[in-house]
Amino acid sequence: MSPARPRGFWLFKTEPSVFSYADLEAAPGRRTGWNGVRNYQVRNWLRDTVAVGDGVLLYHSSAEPTGIAGLARVSAAARPDPTQFDPRSPGYDPASTRAEPRWYEVEVEAVAALPQVLTLAELRAAPELATLAVLQHGQRLSILPVTPAEWLAILQRAGVREPRRKSGARP
């Protein structure tokens, strides 16, 4: 038996006018394939590093307010992003084939909305979050890593205790 991989943490950006945390909660099974990523760095993380059970902060960008709206978890590992094969999708990539897909998605499942959005201004004002990737100047990636310390600090700032998951249980 291999030792459990340490749980990873991520921040997923979304424009709530396109897909919000509430939309995730309203989705069938409270889950969705996180498709549409078209950046190679992020693709590599999705394909190679993001794992089932990892914690996800859902971040609303270009929003009022901008900030972290809810918690989610990775519920299925990387698989080809179906929108790359769909000519009607804005994510269509004619250079991609089913034999050799270029783009991947993971599935995310809603865990809990934050009591209120933890705003970008609040994140910037928190000294313990100075290293948070999403706050770094010029970063534009739609998925960013979060350290365990940052994850805990954000949950504290948000005033939430992470829901305990029954060990071995599957919903």
Added chain:
DNA sequence: GCCAACGTTGGC
């Protein structure tokens, strides 16, 4: 709507 940052594209 502006614009800084930066990834991607394509001419050479």
Added chain:
DNA sequence: GCCAACGTTGGC
């Protein structure tokens, strides 16, 4: 392989 032009992101 260089690098200017272009497109996108996202805060403000």
